[in-house]
Amino acid sequence: MKFSFTDDQRLFAEGLRELLANECPPTLVRDVWENGTGHSPELWAHLSGMGVLSMLAPEADGGMGGSFVDAILLFQELGRAAVPGPVLEHMAVAVPALASTTFGASLIAGDSIATLWVDDSPYVAHAGVADLILRDDHVLESFQSTDAHGMDGGRRLFTVSGGDRTDATPNVAGLDPFDAMALASAAYLIGLSERMIEIAAEYARVREQFGKPIGSFQAVKHLMSDALLKVEFAKAPTYRAAFSASIGADTMVRDISMAKALASEAAYRTSRSTMQVHGGIGYTWEADLQLFMKKSWALMRSYGDANFHRRRVSGFVLA
Amino acid sequence: MDLRETADESAFRLEARTWLEANVPAEPLPSFDTAEGFARHRQWEKKLYDGRWSAVSWPEQYGGRGADYIKWLIFEEEYYRAGAPGRVNQNGIFLLGPTIMEVGTEAQKERFLPTMASSEIVWGQAWSEPNAGSDLAGIKSKALRDGDDWILNGQKIWASRAVWADWCFGIFRTDPEAERHRGLTFILCPLDLPGITVRPIAQLDGDTGFAEIFFDDVRVPVENTLGEVNKGWGVAMATAGFERGVSLRSPARFSEAVNRLVALWKRLGDKSDTALADAVTDVWMQAEGYRLHTYQTVTGMLEGRPIGAEASLNKIFWSEMDVRIHEIALQIIGPEAERMEGPLERWVDGFLFSLSGPIYAGTNEIQRNIIADRVLQLPKGM
Numbered sequence A: 001m002k003f004s005f006t007d008d009q010r011l012f013a014e015g016l017r018e019l020l021a022n023e024c025p026p027t028l029v030r031d032v033w034e035n036g037t038g039h040s041p042e043l044w045a046h047l048s049g050m051g052v053l054s055m056l057a058p059e060a061d062g063g064m065g066g067s068f069v070d071a072i073l074l075f076q077e078l079g080r081a082a083v084p085g086p087v088l089e090h091m092a093v094a095v096p097a098l099a100s101t102t103f104g105a106s107l108i109a110g111d112s113i114a115t116l117w118v119d120d121s122p123y124v125a126h127a128g129v130a131d132l133i134l135r136d137d138h139v140l141e142s143f144q145s146t147d148a149h150g151m152d153g154g155r156r157l158f159t160v161s162g163g164d165r166t167d168a169t170p171n172v173a174g175l176d177p178f179d180a181m182a183l184a185s186a187a188y189l190i191g192l193s194e195r196m197i198e199i200a201a202e203y204a205r206v207r208e209q210f211g212k213p214i215g216s217f218q219a220v221k222h223l224m225s226d227a228l229l230k231v232e233f234a235k236a237p238t239y240r241a242a243f244s245a246s247i248g249a250d251t252m253v254r255d256i257s258m259a260k261a262l263a264s265e266a267a268y269r270t271s272r273s274t275m276q277v278h279g280g281i282g283y284t285w286e287a288d289l290q291l292f293m294k295k296s297w298a299l300m301r302s303y304g305d306a307n308f309h310r311r312r313v314s315g316f317v318l319a
Numbered sequence B: 001m002d003l004r005e006t007a008d009e010s011a012f013r014l015e016a017r018t019w020l021e022a023n024v025p026a027e028p029l030p031s032f033d034t035a036e037g038f039a040r041h042r043q044w045e046k047k048l049y050d051g052r053w054s055a056v057s058w059p060e061q062y063g064g065r066g067a068d069y070i071k072w073l074i075f076e077e078e079y080y081r082a083g084a085p086g087r088v089n090q091n092g093i094f095l096l097g098p099t100i101m102e103v104g105t106e107a108q109k110e111r112f113l114p115t116m117a118s119s120e121i122v123w124g125q126a127w128s129e130p131n132a133g134s135d136l137a138g139i140k141s142k143a144l145r146d147g148d149d150w151i152l153n154g155q156k157i158w159a160s161r162a163v164w165a166d167w168c169f170g171i172f173r174t175d176p177e178a179e180r181h182r183g184l185t186f187i188l189c190p191l192d193l194p195g196i197t198v199r200p201i202a203q204l205d206g207d208t209g210f211a212e213i214f215f216d217d218v219r220v221p222v223e224n225t226l227g228e229v230n231k232g233w234g235v236a237m238a239t240a241g242f243e244r245g246v247s248l249r250s251p252a253r254f255s256e257a258v259n260r261l262v263a264l265w266k267r268l269g270d271k272s273d274t275a276l277a278d279a280v281t282d283v284w285m286q287a288e289g290y291r292l293h294t295y296q297t298v299t300g301m302l303e304g305r306p307i308g309a310e311a312s313l314n315k316i317f318w319s320e321m322d323v324r325i326h327e328i329a330l331q332i333i334g335p336e337a338e339r340m341e342g343p344l345e346r347w348v349d350g351f352l353f354s355l356s357g358p359i360y361a362g363t364n365e366i367q368r369n370i371i372a373d374r375v376l377q378l379p380k381g382m
């Protein structure tokens, strides 16, 4: 029994953090919100170059040959930077599911961009920048997409019609795409939460009222500590879910659901608390916090919200 | 990362399980907060010691097995699974023991650890005072040097199991000039010395689970000092780290409690009440999350990443989870939850006890302050 990441896994994640600190600062996220694309080709190229996008593709197909344990800290780092665009859909589902198909090579190289259309969802996130859409039994190309005005400018929503179909049954190491995305989103939500806490802690150190930094007030301290508590205790379950997925454990669906339920709730609590700590400025378009909050509100509802996943855990635990 | 047990770990689990199945008393022992219950628990500890199960993570020379923390967690899982008795010497074995190993002299280790492991000596913790609880650094009880002795004077309170315990570990002010955290010394003291009065205090459940200890010119040799003179605060914080961190509340305790809760829900829960099912699932996830978090912490410790102020997160998490587990149980139990004796009394008892968790080992408000100051690096409050 060993519950830790290897040095290689940690170093790779640190490398990604550094890359994103330079290449995906909040100003970039804001730019892609405001230019209406919700995607940055330059950033995409960096992620591809580092091998992030192809982490879950087999080496034989030109990928990094990693498992979900190798990828989970990367999802978390992507969340810390609120990386815009279909990076999770592409990386956690399309690449591993289609690696050995005719679509594989260009997806692995990052030359084409894929997103996911979950079964009964009326909307497809990121369809406007995607070359192909993965569905439950086919791949769609040359489709029409219409803006549905999503709240998160880095995860734009569309309705999709038409398109050319190619049969395919996506499966990611025994998981269906929905579950692979639930797992990736759980880690991404944890990263978002960590960043929101960092931003609010920094603000609490510098903003003064009554002649003191607001972070010295106990009500502020306790809001922040409680948010951190939820986030820290969502981590181990998320890493465990990644391990379960990597070995195809009997419990992997339960474990993923537990992770997504906890991470969704932690992120929501964190968004509320960190916004409160900001006072009026937290309610502005200008504050960077919104880039992270809105992403968390979008993802906590996607690929199953906390209630959905809690009930799925119930199905296993109370059966 | 590999969350599967190794063959060696599974063999250890099996050995523990086999021993416990053969030795755990069939009937639950009476509460250790009664004279008879205390004596019976001491006997049980002796039996554990004879099987070398009382302090599995300690070195063999002091009665342990030199087991690593992962094995210790496995042992704890088996211990709770077997429904084995509560640990009457937990303040000794889980708090003072590790502290002695960290800062004690060789002579102190030889002298105190084996009798602690066997519970020939049961220990109480004498830190809190009537006017120094959360503000522990404000303690007033004094130790004045007289030749080779300390002369102790003052009053301690809330010392768990001190009514029947043999020795206590206390912190005393040894430099009256020094401010607060400075000038404190960690001293080990028998509880049957002349000048000591132990006055039992009944807890919420009516049993005398803790005590006041009065020191009136009590003489103890200076060799009973643990760590350096006037550096007792640092020693106490090491002990508190063990307490809040992993050792006092191992995850197995809560895993076992939620398993019982799920069984209770299956037997008595209103299945049409989806909010209730959600609540049970929520605490199940919390207990599982705490277990996973602990395995992660412990692996980090084994790999040389010790736990710091994050231990305060654990303290809040387990204590609030424990309250929640019992709140839900009482909700399921309904009218029976008003009875202190009856077939479901264990849940009612457990509920009362769970309410003390957010208070002892440093209140949860204090833990939140610690997290904010040391983990989140927020500016100190007033």
Ligand SMILES: Cc1cc2nc3c(=O)[nH]c(=O)nc-3n(C[C@H](O)[C@H](O)[C@H](O)COP(=O)(O)OP(=O)(O)OC[C@H]3O[C@@H](n4cnc5c(N)ncnc54)[C@H](O)[C@@H]3O)c2cc1C
Pocket: A218, B124, B125, B126, B127, B128, B130, B132, B133, B134, B135, B157, B158, B159, B160, B161, B210, B356, B359, B360, B361, B362, B363, B364, B365, B366, B369
């Ligand atoms: C079951 C049980 C067993 C115990 N066993 C032992 C033992 O074996 N040995 C021992 O020495 N002690 C023991 N204690 C004592 C325990 O450590 C203290 O009760 C605890 O530290 C709180 O101190 P207090 O009771 O003086 O409360 P106070 O410090 O008076 O606190 C009262 C309230 O004020 C809040 N408060 C105080 N200061 C602050 C602050 N700065 N910021 C925010 N809120 C604050 C507290 O959180 C609490 O809600 C035990 C207590 C219990 C309940």
